[in-house]
Amino acid sequence: MSGIKFSEDHEWIRVEGDSGAVGLTDYAQEQLGDIVFVELPEVGKQLAKGDEAAVIESVKAASELYAIVGGEVTEVNEGLGDDPAQVNSDPLGGGWFFKIKIGDAGELDGLMDEAAYKAFTASLE
Amino acid sequence: MIESKGELQRTPLYDLHREYGAKLAPFAGYEMPVQYPGGILSEHTHTRGAAGLFDVSHMGQVTLTGAAAAAGLETLMPVDVVDLGVGRQRYALLTNARGGILDDLMVTNLGDRLFLVVNAACKAADIAHLQANLPADCTLEVLADRALLALQGPAAASVLARLAPETATQAFMSAAEVVIEGAACLVSRSGYSGEDGYEISMPAEATEAIARRLLAEDEVAPIGLGARDSLRLEAGLCLYGADLDEETTPVEARLVWALSKARRADGARPGGYPGEAVILGQLADGAPRRRIGLRPEGRAPVRGGSELVDETGRSVGSVTSGGFGPSVGGPVAMGYVETALAGEGAVVNALVRGKAQAMQVTRLPFVKPNYYRG
Numbered sequence: 204m205s206g207i208k209f210s211e212d213h214e215w216i217r218v219e220g221d222s223g224a225v226g227l228t229d230y231a232q233e234q235l236g237d238i239v240f241v242e243l244p245e246v247g248k249q250l251a252k253g254d255e256a257a258v259i260e261s262v263k264a265a266s267e268l269y270a271i272v273g274g275e276v277t278e279v280n281e282g283l284g285d286d287p288a289q290v291n292s293d294p295l296g297g298g299w300f301f302k303i304k305i306g307d308a309g310e311l312d313g314l315m316d317e318a319a320y321k322a323f324t325a326s327l328e
Numbered sequence: 329m330i331e332s333k334g335e336l337q338r339t340p341l342y343d344l345h346r347e348y349g350a351k352l353a354p355f356a357g358y359e360m361p362v363q364y365p366g367g368i369l370s371e372h373t374h375t376r377g378a379a380g381l382f383d384v385s386h387m388g389q390v391t392l393t394g395a396a397a398a399a400g401l402e403t404l405m406p407v408d409v410v411d412l413g414v415g416r417q418r419y420a421l422l423t424n425a426r427g428g429i430l431d432d433l434m435v436t437n438l439g440d441r442l443f444l445v446v447n448a449a450c451k452a453a454d455i456a457h458l459q460a461n462l463p464a465d466c467t468l469e470v471l472a473d474r475a476l477l478a479l480q481g482p483a484a485a486s487v488l489a490r491l492a493p494e495t496a497t498q499a500f501m502s503a504a505e506v507v508i509e510g511a512a513c514l515v516s517r518s519g520y521s522g523e524d525g526y527e528i529s530m531p532a533e534a535t536e537a538i539a540r541r542l543l544a545e546d547e548v549a550p551i552g553l554g555a556r557d558s559l560r561l562e563a564g565l566c567l568y569g570a571d572l573d574e575e576t577t578p579v580e581a582r583l584v585w586a587l588s589k590a591r592r593a594d595g596a597r598p599g600g601y602p603g604e605a606v607i608l609g610q611l612a613d614g615a616p617r618r619r620i621g622l623r624p625e626g627r628a629p630v631r632g633g634s635e636l637v638d639e640t641g642r643s644v645g646s647v648t649s650g651g652f653g654p655s656v657g658g659p660v661a662m663g664y665v666e667t668a669l670a671g672e673g674a675v676v677n678a679l680v681r682g683k684a685q686a687m688q689v690t691r692l693p694f695v696k697p698n699y700y701r702g
Contacts, residue, residue, distance in 0.1 A: 236554070237369040239652040239659070240627045258681065260629050262368040262652050263554055284627070291367075 207295070208311060209320035214271040215295060216303075218311065225271055226299040227259070227290055230324045235261040238290045243279040243301055250274060250303065252310050257300050259290065268300060272310040278302040339385035340475050340535040348550050356448035358386040361552040371555035372654040375521055376695075379481035380551035381542050388451035389474050389529055390458070392442040394466035401435065401442060404461055406578065406601045408588035412437045417501045417516050419586050421578055422454065427606030428574040429581070430457060432566065434527075436503045436516060443503070443514065445476065445527070447568050475535040480525030480559070482698060483547035488515075488526055491541060495526065500700045509538050517700060520556065522563025522693060524700045561660060562653045564621060564692030570632050571619065571648045571662055577603070579610035580664065582619045582692075587611070617645060618670035621690040622661040624650075624678070629659040630685055634678040636665055644669055647678055647687075653694055660694050661687065 207217045213231035216223040232238065240260035250256055250270040257268040279301045283289060290298035305311070315323060336359045345352060350361035361383065363371060374380055392401065398409040407420040414437050422430040431450040436443040446454045458468055479488060489496040492506045495515055503516040511534030519525040530538055542548050557567070566572045572581055590596045593608055624630045629652050636645040650661030665676060672691055677684040 236363060237367045237652075239369075240629060242628065260652070262558065262654075263362075265629075265631070287627075 208271075208314035208316060209323075210269075210271045210314055211323065212269050212271075213324075214268060216271045216311070216314070217295075218305070221308070222277065222302055222304050223272070224299045224302050225256075225268075227268060227294055228320070228324075229294045232291045232294045232298070235259060235266060237262045238287045241283045241287045241290065241300070243283065244276045246276055246279060248276045250276065260287075270303070271314065272303065272305050272307070274303040274306040276301050277304050337386075339383055340532045341383045341385070341539055344536055344539060345383065345550070350550070350552060355553060356386055356451075358448065360386060361550070363552040363554045364550050366549070368552070368554040368558060369652075369654045371549065371551045372558045374549045375481045375551055375555060375559055376523060376655050377482065378547040378549070379479055379483040379487050379525075379545070380521070380555070381539065381548050382478040382480065382551050382556055383475075383539070384478050384527070384556075385475040385532075385535070386448040387476055388444075388446040388448065388454065389471040389476060390444045390446065390455060391438075391469045391471060392444065392458070392462065392466055393440065393469070394463070396463045397442050397466045398437075400462040400466045401458075402591070402597065403600055404458070404602065406587045406591045406604070406607060407435070408590040408597075409435060409437075409442065410597065411590060414439045415502050415504060417503050417518055421583065421586055422457065423578070423601055423603040423607070424574055425602045426575070427577040427579075427603030427610070429568070429572045429576055429578065430454070430574060432568050432572060432583075434516070434518065436514075438503065438505075438514070443529075445529075449569055471529075473532050474529050475532050476527060476529050477535065477539060477542075478519050478521075478525060478527045479542060479548070480519045480521040480523045480551075481547075482524060484523070484525040485700065487542065487545045487547055490545065491538075497702070498526075498700075499702060509534060509541055511538065513538075520563075520565055521559040522565070522695055522697045523559075524698050558651055558654060561649055561651060561662065562655055562694045563697060564662070564694065566619075566662075567649055576664075577607055577610055577615060579607060579615040580617050580619065584611065614667060616667060617664045618667050619648075619662060619664055619692075620670050621692040621694060622647065622650070622663055622676075622678075622687040623690050624659045624661065625686040625688060627658060628680065628685065630661050630678045630680055630687060632661075634680060636663060636676045636678055636687070637684070638669070638676060644676055656694050662692065665689065
């Protein structure tokens, strides 16, 4: 999948022009277990890289999704309200969290491509 | 029966849990399966629809022998042990001088001995408490060489009957000595899920064979502690350390049903246990707070530890257990509130991530129990 980048916090961003769709990786959803609720940011919210952007409630505990890059939230995945389990079943597809208008494209440079992220998660085992 | 890995102990099924792909985590000093690859929601739902097999060998199994054992145990709990029939099991509470609860446990009369199952986290403290307070001619033995498995769910009875036919008609809250796969087991018809099922005490060396035999049955799946918790929460059952503690009385905890008639003020053997004045006082005059069920309005779970406030922001209680109820299809919780607010339908607010989350007081349990009625 070209155009997709990953963070060490197990988030991904799929860049299209000056925007990107953001979500949790398959590794992250597997660690979290069954997801029962997602609290998404408001459309229009300004996020700095590293800000807490969303809250994910799994059966056992709450975790955060951090802003993989800074920017403005332009759209959120309303479908996660009715079916948060999509984060588990389709983390890179239907389980997307929100779209962000990227503030500083330079912030993408520090992210990993798919191969690098795969190696990273392998090193965590 | 248990090897040590650093500080954590293991049950006889450790290798089997690994083989089944369990995610293991420390719990009460043991390395225990939290879930298997299917996940907690699936394990929970499976138990309510078929049969789940739980390894609860971390719990403490103890016997008390001696003519004075039953009377001796009665000096430590507001429960009828003296007239507990042979082969009968009862839910019991060890109390302290403040009327608070030291642990909740199961007591079974096996005729020549009393058999106790205590919480893993309280095991050492309970044993010390019993040893310090029971009469000299009462002998306490810790059954360190026995494991404990629970088989729970609507299919549990038909499954266990294939291994031991007599268990099919065993009464709820009764216990029997049963041979399973050639091993001398003690089977009680009880559990912690709200479903029909059994708890099976067995020699440690027989555990793996019995577990594999049960798991070979189509209806049976291995279930971890994660689903064990969501099952008991939906069933409105307390977890010691969360919903019960040394500062909580049985009256506050809505466990008055466990205070045997024989031990009440007008019973055959009134009082004579720690905290009787507090407990009798609360039975007569009411308790300042009560345990309640709570349904968050919305889909976000509210976890144990969250403070509860009224509409003015005044603290009125706290959530003691909370999570997602797969059978209910939404978040569920238990907690304590001031008695005035403990009525069904009352609305209180939980503080979740700094924001007020409305919760409605509901009755417990959240799901209808399916205990065996014969």
